[in-house]
Amino acid sequence: MQVISPNDVKIYNLTHGRSVPDWLSERKKRLLLKTDVSLQRRIQLMQDFAMPIASQCIRVTPDQTHIYASGVYPPRLRCYDTNELSMKFERGMDSEVVKFKILSDDWRKLVLLQNDRHVEFQTQDGLYYRTRIPKFGRDLEFYSRTGELFIGATGSDVYRLSLSRGTFMSPLETSSEGVNCVHIHPDHSLVMLGTENGTVECWDPRSRNRASVLTVSQDKSVTCLESNKLLGLGVGTNTGQVYLYDIRSSEPLLVKDHYYDKPINSIHFHETEDENLVISACSKSFKIWHRDTGKPMTAIESEDDITDVAWVKGTGMFFFANEGAQMKSYYIPSIGPAPQWCWFLDTLTEELEESTENTVYDDYKFVTKEELTTLGLDHLTGTNYLRAYMHGFFIDMRLYSKAKDIANPFAYDEYKKDQIKKKIDEGYKSRVEVRKLPNINKTLAKKSISKGSQLLDDDRFGSLFTDKDFEVDEESEQYKLINPTVKKQDRNFSEVREPSSEEDEEDYKEEMKRKKAAKKTSQMKIVSCENTAAILSNTKSNVSKLLGDRLGDDQVKSRGLPRTVVGAREMVVKEKEPEDKRSRRDEENKEHTTERRQLGRSANGLLRKQRGKFWKGKRVG
Secondary structure, rough: EEOOOOOHHHHOOOOOOOOOOOOOHHHHHHHHHHHHHHHHOOOOOOOOOOOOOOOEEEEEOOOEEEEEEEOOOOEEEEEOOOOOEEEEEEEEOOOOEEEEEEOOOOOOOOOEEEEEEEHHHHHHHEEEEEEEOOOOOEEEEEOOOOOOOEEEEOOEEEEEEEOOOOOOEEEEEEOOOOOEEEOOOOOOOEEEEEEOOOOEEEOOOOEEEEEEEOOOOOOOOOEEEEEEOOEEEEEEOOOOOOEEEEOOOOOOOOEEEEEOOOEEEEEEEOOOOOOOEEEEEEEOOOEEEEEEOOEEEEEEOOOOOOEEEEEEOOOEEEHHHOOOOOOEEOOOOOOOOOOHHOOOOHHHHHHHHHHHOOOOOEEEEEHHHHHHHOOHHHHOOOOOOOEOOOOOEEEHHHHHHHOOOOOOOHHHHHHHHHHHHHHHHHHHOOOOOOOOOOOOOOHOOOOOOOOOOOOOOHHHHHHOOHHHHHHOOHHHHHHHOOOOOOHHHHOOOOOOOOOOOOOHHHHHHHHHHHHHHHHHHHHHOOOOOOOOHHHHHHHOOOOOOOOHHHHHHHHHHHHOOOOOOOOOOOOOOOOOOOOHHHHHHHHHHHHHHHHHHHOOOOOOOOOOOOOOOEEEOEEEO
8 A cells, every 4th residue: 555645635545566466376376475575565455456458437336335347458347346345247348338327326227338339228137228329429427307318429419318218319409519528417407518619508308408508618628527516517628627617607716727738537526514625637637626716635646547537425535447457546534534345444544644753764865974074064973963874874955955055165166167168068069079089998999990880989888998897908818818919900000089179280290290200210220239349350350260160169258258249130050969969869769669669559450351252162252
């Protein structure tokens, strides 16, 4: 059960919460009820109070013992017993139900208007009689004094069906193209017709003559009518306005707008000793407001479009038919007590009101000790202004905002500067922008720009260039093993920049010149050489000697002197191996091969020997 309190008026949503699927087995349902806390706390006021897809119309019987509801899909009619708090029966329909009317005080007789132009009468046994009208019907009303049924349709005629005679009577001819709603005043029996032309036509059922015409609006159509006492009248339009009239005057007493531009589908009047209220609903909202001033009392905004509202009169119980599968049940204690068949609701609501406490989190801000010191409020520790919670405190939002303004008085100036800077940057968008590379994965960004990829502009890969967890370590051994030619590839990619102004262009030229100069110097490698004269003198004196003698002299000299290199390359000549070492190594290799041959086993025995071919005891092959 959900509790909301718009305008400090508590409203209890009795159908809020999770529902158990019907296709689950009884064992799984019991397990869910044992383990799921949300299912344990829910209140199931009426069992199976739902439709497969959506509900269209809902009504409460005059004796308040049964509830009728029609819905889809497939089209069906369900009856709920309030004493048993469960569904009494369900009947399938051939077509969708537009409106239906309960003819008796209990659930036994009703008439249904269907969208295929049929009017169907049902009793406790089922279908009793079915007839058809010439045009598609929109609304119907039963006049109990003469036993006549008035049916409004798309045309200008209002059809009259006499249930006492069993025949159609002459229709009422209106001046409109269609009749949206029909209402009969319970006191003076005036038949009121809401038309598409924005008028309300009042007819006298005794003489079948038009008594008066009330023009509500020429550019609107009337969608709902409801009477209040002898002279009061409520008119709902297709644009979401409710007009309150005294039938003796053509000027409205009050106009109330729902501000949703949706048709009004239901109006009810509720009068008590203290206040007079009007209950109106459109497809988006359900509102209760004062009749004399229009001041709102409370409101409910529905997630699914509301198609009809049924009120258990004298109580605070409301039922909504909507475009959702679950039909809504709301209880408002300020409107009236709970019905007799659900008296336990008053006890539950009283217990909830007694147990409610102000939570710590309402209108409070959580701050840490460091933030508290920054705001200069650390001296409030231990007072009632702070409530300790985990690693910080809860502080009143009003006190927090005041302290923040005092601690940082120039916050607004900084905000103003940021906004001005954003406006200036937006003006530079028409110019060529500098494409700045990110600090993370810069090599990948260069490759994507050079290939014309939109990787940097894609939001899905934004963290690849901002989060350090995704940074590729190019110095690691694994990266070098996977990408051995990465240095050669990096030479082919250069930073992509486009100058956005004259200063940026000059900087860009200087940077390119620096890069070219660095590239030339890197190609020319100067190798310094020490003792050049000594080396040249040695080379001249050794020209006449043989190569072996010169190598021997170099080995003797290299023992005491460091090796010097002229130029960027060096040639190394290895000394010839002695004869005794070479012969010794050859003998070892021969012994090794003979030993391997002795240990090896031939595979000839594994092959199957081919047998010879014989003919008459002689070998032929």
